[in-house]
Amino acid sequence: MESDKIFDKLWTDYTDQNPEAKHVYDSFTAEGEVVENDHIAFRTFNDPRINVDVLARPFLAAGYVQKGYYIFEDKHLTAKHFEHVTNKKAPRVFISQLMPEHFSSELQAVVKQMADRIPENLLFGDELIYSGNQWGTPSFKVYEALRKESEYAAWLHVYGFCANHFTVSINHLKKFKTIQQVNQFLKDKGFLLNDSGGEVKGTPAELLEQSSTRAGILSVKFEEGTYEIPSCYYEFALRWPDTNGELYSGFIAKSADKIFESTDFYKK
Numbered sequence: 128m129e130s131d132k133i134f135d136k137l138w139t140d141y142t143d144q145n146p147e148a149k150h151v152y153d154s155f156t157a158e159g160e161v162v163e164n165d166h167i168a169f170r171t172f173n174d175p176r177i178n179v180d181v182l183a184r185p186f187l188a189a190g191y192v193q194k195g196y197y198i199f200e201d202k203h204l205t206a207k208h209f210e211h212v213t214n215k216k217a218p219r220v221f222i223s224q225l226m227p228e229h230f231s232s233e234l235q236a237v238v239k240q241m242a243d244r245i246p247e248n249l250l251f252g253d254e255l256i257y258s259g260n261q262w263g264t265p266s267f268k269v270y271e272a273l274r275k276e277s278e279y280a281a282w283l284h285v286y287g288f289c290a291n292h293f294t295v296s297i298n299h300l301k302k303f304k305t306i307q308q309v310n311q312f313l314k315d316k317g318f319l320l321n322d323s324g325g326e327v328k329g330t331p332a333e334l335l336e337q338s339s340t341r342a343g344i345l346s347v348k349f350e351e352g353t354y355e356i357p358s359c360y361y362e363f364a365l366r367w368p369d370t371n372g373e374l375y376s377g378f379i380a381k382s383a384d385k386i387f388e389s390t391d392f393y394k395k
C-alpha cells in the first residue's frame with residue numbers, strides 16, 4: 128500500500144477516536160494554515176510477534192528505511208524512526224516498544240495474553256497497525272495495576288495498535304514562527320499542554336524543539352464499567368538546520384522521554 132493511503136486511514140481512525148485532535152487540526156486550518164506532518168508515532172511491546180520490526184513492515188514495503196535508534200532507560204523503552212527514501216514530504220514514522228522483560232511477571236503475563244489473542248491474519252498481514260485492541264474489553268483493575276509499573280503499558284493495553292500521535296510540522300506553518308507562539312495559540316484555545324520537563328522540550332542548539340497537548344479524556348468501557356481515561360495527543364515540532372544547513376531529521380531521546388508522558392493518567 129502507498130504510504131499516503133496508510134496515513135489517510137490512520138488519520139481517520141485517530142480523529143474519529145480523538146475529537147480533540149481534530150479540533151487542534153481545525154484550529155490551525157481556520158488560521159489558513161496547511162498542516163504537514165512531521166512524524167506519526169506508534170507504540171508496541173518487545174514481543175517477537177508484535178515488536179517494532181513487525182509494525183514497521185508496511186512502511187518498509189511502502190518505501191521507508193530505518194534511520195535512528197533510541198533508548199529510554201528510565202521508561203524501559205527502545206524506538207526506531209523511519210523515513211521515506213524518495214518522498215521528502217512523507218512524514219517520519221516513529222515506533223517505540225516497551226521491554227516487558229524489565230517488569231513484573233504479572234505485567235509480562237498480561238502482555239503475553241494480549242499477543243496470544245491477536246488473530247494470525249493480523250500478525251502476518253499489513254493491517255496490524257490499524258487493528259486497535261484485539262484482546263477484548265480491558266479490566267480497569269488490570270489497567271490500574273499496569274499503570275503502577277508503566278503508564279505506557281496501561282495505555283497500550285486499552286487502545287492497542289493505532290497512531291498514538293500525529294505531529295504538526297511548525298517549519299511548514301506560515302503564521303507561527305516559534306514553538307512558544309504555537310503553545311500560546313493552543314492555550315488560548317483551551318487545550319492543555321504536557322508541561323512535564325517544561326512546555327518546550329529541546330532547544331535550537333539541540334536542533335529540535337517539541338511540545339504536545341495532554342491526551343484528551345475519553346469514556347472507555349471496561350469490564351467493571353465506564354471510566355474516563357486519557358487517549359491520544361497532538362505533538363508540535365520545530366526543526367533547526369545543522370552546520371551543513373540541512374534541517375535536523377532525528378529525535379532527541381531526552382525530549383521524547385517527556386513527550387511519552389502526554390498519555391499519563393490525569394483527571395480533568
Ligand code: NI
Nearest residue numbers: 168294362386
Ligand atoms: Ni512524537
